Every structure is written in structure tokens, then in C-alpha cells.
Amino acid sequence: MASQVSSCLDVQSVPESYIFPPETRPGKLTVPLCKTNPVIDLGKAVGQARTDIIQQISEACQRFGFFQVHNILFYSITSTCLINLFCSFENSLKELMVSCKDFCLHQTNSLEDHIVLWKQVINHGVPECLIIDTTKVFNDLFNLPAEDKVNVPEKNGWFYTDSMKFSSNGVHLWRENIKVPCQPLEEECVQLCPEKPNRYREIVVSYVKELRKLSLRILELICEGLGLEGGYFEESSEVQLLTANYYPPCPDPSTTLGLLRHCDPSLITILLEGDVSGLQVFKDGEWIGVKALSNAFVVIVGNQLEIISNQKLKSAEHRAVTNPSEARTSIATLINPSLDFVVEPAKLLVNDLNPPLYRPILYKEFVHSSRAFGPDTEAIKYRISSEL
Known part of the structure; x- marks a missing residue:
């Protein structure tokens, strides 16, 4: 960071003034991501x-x-959909790559699971x-x-x-x-x-x-x-x-x-x-x-x-x-x-x-x-x- 905070926080170890007490700090235990x-x-x-x-x-x-x-608008991933999205503007391309990655990670899921995944369509506007x-x-x-x-x-x-x-x-x-x-x-x-x-x-x-x-x-x-x-x-x-x-x-x-x-x-x-x-x-x-x-x-x-x-x-x-x-x-x-x-x-x-x-x-x-x-x-x- 090119700021005064970077001079304090761009460090190899945490300064003592940033270390919280054990009862307050996150600790090393892995916090699960909410799946629902x-x-x-x-x-x-x-x-x-x-x-x-x-x-x-x-x-x-x-x-x-x-x-x-x-604002994700995928209901399914088809070859036509992929071609259209790749030809769209730059922001959609980034979104597509994230979606394709998720799709590959879920290849072992049932077709019904894929449909549920892509139907989480939210339109905040x-x-x-x-x-x-x-x-x-x-x-x-x-x-x-x-x-x-x-x-x-x-x-x-x-x-x-x-x-x-x-x-x-x-x-x-x-x-x-x-x-x-x-x-x-x-x-x-x-x-x-x-x-x-x-x-x-x-x-x-x-x-x-x-x-x-x-x-x-x-x-x-x-x-x-x-x-x-x-x-x-x-x-x-x-x-x-x-x-x-x-x-x-x-x-x-x-x-x-x-x-x-x-x-x-x-x-x-x-x-x-x-x-x-x-x-x-x-x-x-x-x-x-x-x-x-x-x-x-x-x-x-x-x-x-x-x-x-x-x-x-x-x-x-x-x-x-x-x-x-x-x-x-x-x-x-x-x-x-x-x-x-x-x-x-x-x-x-x-x-x-x-x-x-x-x-x-x-x-x-x-x-x-x-x-x-x-x-x-x-x-x-x-x-x-x-x-x-």
C-alpha cells in the first residue's frame, strides 16, 4: 500500500499493537463457510x-x-450460451470464468444439482x-x-x-x-x-x-x-x-x-x-x-x-x-x-x-x-x- 497504513501494516509479522487477546481474536480454527x-x-x-x-x-x-x-443470470450452461457470453463485453467475460470454474467443480453432482445451482438468480438491479x-x-x-x-x-x-x-x-x-x-x-x-x-x-x-x-x-x-x-x-x-x-x-x-x-x-x-x-x-x-x-x-x-x-x-x-x-x-x-x-x-x-x-x-x-x-x-x- 502506498499510504501511511502500509508503513504500519506492510510487515512480515503482526505488530504487538494489532494482536487481540486470545478470547477476542479469530484463532487458528477454520471457520466453515455457510452452505445455506x-x-x-x-x-x-x-x-x-x-x-x-x-x-x-x-x-x-x-x-x-x-x-x-x-445479478448472476445463468439458468444453464450450453455451448450457445458460452459463445454468446464470450462475445459480450469484458465484465461479462470475468463473470463467465467464475461460472465455468464453479461448473467444473460440480461435475460430479447430479443434473438436478446443477439446475439448482444455476437457478440461484438474483436481480438487485x-x-x-x-x-x-x-x-x-x-x-x-x-x-x-x-x-x-x-x-x-x-x-x-x-x-x-x-x-x-x-x-x-x-x-x-x-x-x-x-x-x-x-x-x-x-x-x-x-x-x-x-x-x-x-x-x-x-x-x-x-x-x-x-x-x-x-x-x-x-x-x-x-x-x-x-x-x-x-x-x-x-x-x-x-x-x-x-x-x-x-x-x-x-x-x-x-x-x-x-x-x-x-x-x-x-x-x-x-x-x-x-x-x-x-x-x-x-x-x-x-x-x-x-x-x-x-x-x-x-x-x-x-x-x-x-x-x-x-x-x-x-x-x-x-x-x-x-x-x-x-x-x-x-x-x-x-x-x-x-x-x-x-x-x-x-x-x-x-x-x-x-x-x-x-x-x-x-x-x-x-x-x-x-x-x-x-x-x-x-x-x-x-x-x-x-x-x-
Whole structure:
């Protein structure tokens, strides 16, 4: 890395200030990849099939606290399909190679298994060229010289931090991070975009707008799944924050973390994980890895959705681990209420048999009473519930 973080993290062994205590670090045990990742086809959320998609989303949010959406459009692999795809533009060629690799790995499976594999067709609607451009522009930003990155304006919600600016009990995270306020998308916010890298403003603004549309689409499906009136989440999703993380290769991932174990304080988080896996979710008493899918999004249930649903939907505890050989860039879009929004269980979801599990709380009170990482994000929820 050509940055001040590279001078700290481009090393042969992990510096002591980055080594987490044994009870916190990932350790050397292999974390299994989740083989039943909930994958939702948003393209089918119309007509009679809409009910099935809503049910799939509800079940995924209840069982896992997250689900995936992506744009792979293969139902089968035929010679005609291969020829057409090879003749298409460059981005499709990359996708094809990944698909052919998967196909070869599954040659011993039954025909029925192949059909199931290719029918995991997800249509989130965000152009793949925009996803690729957005990932590249953040990679370019993180690889700028240190003096260019420290000039990112740290006001009005903008904040750039290298690995030395955040610590948990004196231990630093193995990452760089930038936070970008992006909804409401006011002119002042747009003008504060960094001048470098080239096209940053154009690309990120376009990405923000597409993610806004995607988030409203997903929230409306969740709303229907809970039995709430249409548009219920409009007021609780007025604020949108983008946070991008860069995780350099790490000589010993068993001792470090890119992000601590936490629940998101958002309504939902839409994560662009990239091509390198690193997201892990805590489920049923153990960590499971979420396989990175090219051009895919992981939708994570946040604390606010758990509260509003009166715990019908469960926020997902998760963390980010590092990789010994590959750098990883992830881009998370957090959909939040405004600071003055009162977060409480939806009235339609509580009654004598299902009393509210949380008291009403201003979102800013929730944020100020909890920390960004660690058990506090869980503790604040139960503190709210215990004060009923």
C-alpha cells in the first residue's frame, strides 16, 4: 500500500499493537463457510411470486439476520450460451470464468444439482459496471499517498481514519476506513467529496442513488412480510451512510481483526463484500463465513429493525477477519433513522399476547448510549427492554 497504513501494516509479522487477546481474536480454527446462504431473487418480487419472495426474506431475517442479492443470470450452461457470453463485453467475460470454474467443480453432482445451482438468480438491479467502478474508485482512494487522504474533510459526517486512529483496549484494527454521509444527498455533501481520485464524485453519487432505490425496495418487502402498512419504513430510513473499509493482507489473520464483533445500529445494512471473503456471522453459538459473491450484496438486519419488529427479526452479530495473501475492500451502506426519530416496536406488532419488548427511544439516545463495536450494541437493547 502506498499510504501511511502500509508503513504500519506492510510487515512480515503482526505488530504487538494489532494482536487481540486470545478470547477476542479469530484463532487458528477454520471457520466453515455457510452452505445455506439465504439468496433472494428480487426479480421475482412481482405478481403471484411476490408472496414467496417476501416469505423467503422474512425467514432469512429470522434465521440468519442477513441474506444475499446479486445479478448472476445463468439458468444453464450450453455451448450457445458460452459463445454468446464470450462475445459480450469484458465484465461479462470475468463473470463467465467464475461460472465455468464453479461448473467444473460440480461435475460430479447430479443434473438436478446443477439446475439448482444455476437457478440461484438474483436481480438487485444495480448496474455491474457501477459496482466495478465504485469498488475501483475506493481502492484508488485507499492507495492515494497519505497526504492526500488526510485532506479528506472531517466534518459534516465525513471521516477518514487509518488503523492507528481506532483502538479497542489499546489494540488497533487491521484496516483503513472512510465514512461518507449520503442521504439526504444535499449539494454541500456532494461538494465535500474528495477531489482525488478522478471521477470519485461522479461515481459515488451514482452509487449512492442506486443503493437508495435498492434499500427502499428491500424495506418495502420486509414491511409486507411483517404485515405493516405500505411505506412504514419511509420515516425510519431517512439517513444513509456509506462506510468503506480496506483490509490489507495480514501475515497472521489468527491474531488480528478487521472489524470487531458487533451488531449494526442501523435499520438495515447493504454490504458490497467484493471478491474476497472476510465477513463472518455469529449463529447458533459459532462463527460461520459468508462466501463472497462477485457483484453481490449482503443485506444485514440492524438493531433498529429488530426493535421495530419487536424481535421478530434478529440483528446479526458479525465481524470482519483478515486474509494472509489478498487485500479486501468492502463498502457498507447503512440505512438509519434520523437522530430525532423515536424507535419503538410497531404498534401493529404488539398486543396483550405479544407485549413490546423495548421502550420507545430517540435514535440519537440509542447511538449515544451504545458504542460502535462490541457487546454494548447488544447491551443497550436489553437495557432498553429492562426499563419497560
